[in-house]
Amino acid sequence: MKVLILSFYFRPDLSAGSFRTTALVDALKQQMPAGGVIDVLTTLPNRYSSFSVEAQAEESVPGLSVIRIALPPHQSGMLDQARAFISYAREVLRRTRDQEYDLVYATSSRLMTAALGAWVARKRNIPLYLDIRDIFVDTIKDVLPKHMAILVKPAFALLESWTINSARKVNLVSHGFAGYFTARYPKQRFSYFTNGIDDEFLSLATPESGAKTGNVLEVLYAGNLGEGQGLHAIIPKLAKKMHYRVRFKVIGDGGRKEALRAALVSAGVDNVELLPPMKREQLIEAYQAADVLFLHLNDYDAFRKVLPSKLFEYGAMGKPIWAGVSGYPAEFVCTELDNAVVFHPCDAEEAERVFNQLRLHNEHRDQFVAKFSRINIAKEMAFDIMSMVKLHS
Numbered sequence: 001m002k003v004l005i006l007s008f009y010f011r012p013d014l015s016a017g018s019f020r021t022t023a024l025v026d027a028l029k030q031q032m033p034a035g036g037v038i039d040v041l042t043t044l045p046n047r048y049s050s051f052s053v054e055a056q057a058e059e060s061v062p063g064l065s066v067i068r069i070a071l072p073p074h075q076s077g078m079l080d081q082a083r084a085f086i087s088y089a090r091e092v093l094r095r096t097r098d099q100e101y102d103l104v105y106a107t108s109s110r111l112m113t114a115a116l117g118a119w120v121a122r123k124r125n126i127p128l129y130l131d132i133r134d135i136f137v138d139t140i141k142d143v144l145p146k147h148m149a150i151l152v153k154p155a156f157a158l159l160e161s162w163t164i165n166s167a168r169k170v171n172l173v174s175h176g177f178a179g180y181f182t183a184r185y186p187k188q189r190f191s192y193f194t195n196g197i198d199d200e201f202l203s204l205a206t207p208e209s210g211a212k213t214g215n216v217l218e219v220l221y222a223g224n225l226g227e228g229q230g231l232h233a234i235i236p237k238l239a240k241k242m243h244y245r246v247r248f249k250v251i252g253d254g255g256r257k258e259a260l261r262a263a264l265v266s267a268g269v270d271n272v273e274l275l276p277p278m279k280r281e282q283l284i285e286a287y288q289a290a291d292v293l294f295l296h297l298n299d300y301d302a303f304r305k306v307l308p309s310k311l312f313e314y315g316a317m318g319k320p321i322w323a324g325v326s327g328y329p330a331e332f333v334c335t336e337l338d339n340a341v342v343f344h345p346c347d348a349e350e351a352e353r354v355f356n357q358l359r360l361h362n363e364h365r366d367q368f369v370a371k372f373s374r375i376n377i378a379k380e381m382a383f384d385i386m387s388m389v390k391l392h393s
Contacts, residue, residue, distance in 0.1 A: 001032065001033055001389060002099075003036070003037070003103050003389065004104045005024075005041070005042075006107070007040065007113070008085070009043070012045060012055055016133070017107060017109060017133065019195075019309075020107065021040075021042075021107055023377075024382060025064070026378065027378040027379045028386070030379075038064050039099070040064070040067065041096070042066065042068055042069070043068055043071050043084075044057065044068045044071065055068055071084045072084060081110075085113075089112075092116060093119075101120075102126060103388060104117050104121040104128050105131070107130075107131035108131070109136070111137070111159065111163065115163045118162065118166035127169075127388050127389070128167045128168055129385050129388060130164070133173045135180055135306075136156060136160070137157050137160050138180060138301075139300075140152065141302070142300035142303075161184070161185075168189070168388055169191065170188055171190070171193050173192075174328060175194075176327060176328030176329070177305055177306075193380060193381040194377065195372075196372045196373055196374030196376070200280055200281075201317065215245075216245065216271075217360070218246075218247055219248050219249070219294050219322065220249045220250075220289075221235075221252070221293075221295070221296070222252060222287070223251075223310050224254040225250070225252045226256050227256055227298060229254070229298065230256075230345065232259040232262075233346045234346050235250065235260065236264050236266070236272075238351050239267070240269050241348055241349075242355070243269065246271065247272075247273070248271060248272040248294070249272075251275045251276075251277065251286060252277055253277050260274070261274060287314075287317045288317070290319060291360060292321070292322050292360070293314045293321050294322050294323075295308060295321065295325065296325070296345060297324065297326075297329065297345055298345060299344070299345040303329075304327025306329060307329055308329060311337070315340075315368050315369070316368075317362075318362040318363050318365055319362060320340070321333065321339070322343075322351070322354075323343070325345065336372075338368075339359050341354040
């Protein structure tokens with residue numbers, strides 16, 4: 001048995017896709033029959049241009065081969081990302097040309113890796129298992145200029161249809177995606193294996209603590225700084241309104257970091273600190289030092305359906321959570337997370353108002369941690385994938 005895994009990100013890169021695929025591959029290895037092989041075709045770490053980490057271009061252990069493809073230098077722009085993906089796709093096609101597989105698994109947030117998986121699977125007439133982490137066609141209308149979105153959306157809609165219909169099964173990482181996909185693809189089979197909490201966070205003790213005694217609270221955001229997060233549209237206003245109550249620490253990088261920096265200068269605030277991406281060990285220390293964890297998604301319709309992977313890390317820490325989200329992610333926060341409040345995205349006044357509802361101490365979230373352990377979710381998903389391979393054999 002031989003399974004091909006296509007993931008643009010893989011360990012040791014810093015991204016939700018990397019953490020998710022790494023856990024799944026570990027779970028698949030445990031369930032593969034004797035003599036089974038997993039081929040992972042991914043890229044050398046490239047999530048952030050400001051963060052570099054060494055990784056072997058080729059890594060092989062019994063039952064697993066990982067090939068990391070080098071990409072040309074790129075930033076967060078669409079053209080740069082397109083060139084990077086073309087480099088990845090060419091190398092994937094070259095390296096799989098003479099290989100035989102029993103199944104292709106592809107995980108994708110921007111559709112193109114999923115489409116690449118569909119191409120490889122169709123050429124070999126073998127099952128395709130897709131893992132969809134975003135609704136790209138739904139998102140482009142919000143993140144691209146209107147004139148450009150009008151031009152490219154029909155083409156991407158056709159590509160999405162061809163890709164989804166190529167799959168034997170499609171996993172959606174958010175239940176918020178269900179309405180979109182089931183309406184368009186009623187004959188497709190869907191599963192809902194979400195993101196989860198990694199072992200690094202499960203092993204942490206979360207001591208309960210009393211209320212903060214200092215006057216200024218440290219509020220931490222860690223993650224991507226892109227249009228989707230919209231931090232430039234909320235943090236400057238919020239930091240100014242709450243100048244004497246909170247100090248923001250923002251860790252990460254992305255296409256809108258300079259817009260955030262410029263907005264901070266324009267607002268004249270001095271209670272926001274911008275830090276580059278960091279390794280997870282350092283990030284955990286930053287989480288532990290913070291008083292409140294902050295999350296925000298921009299006020300776009302597409303983001304009413306997503307489920308930010310960051311919520312799982314935040315939830316495991318036991319810290320108060322302050323989230324600017326709406327739609328399904330707001331429902332998830334209110335249903336699954338104790339001591340968490342939500343406000344409408346980009347609304348600084350409501351954000352300040354709900355902040356007062358937080359209990360400013362750590363709390364155990366044992367039920368949440370047990371329910372969303374990444375390793376357990378990965379095991380269930382791996383079993384689902386292996387079942388498909390066995391049916392095809």
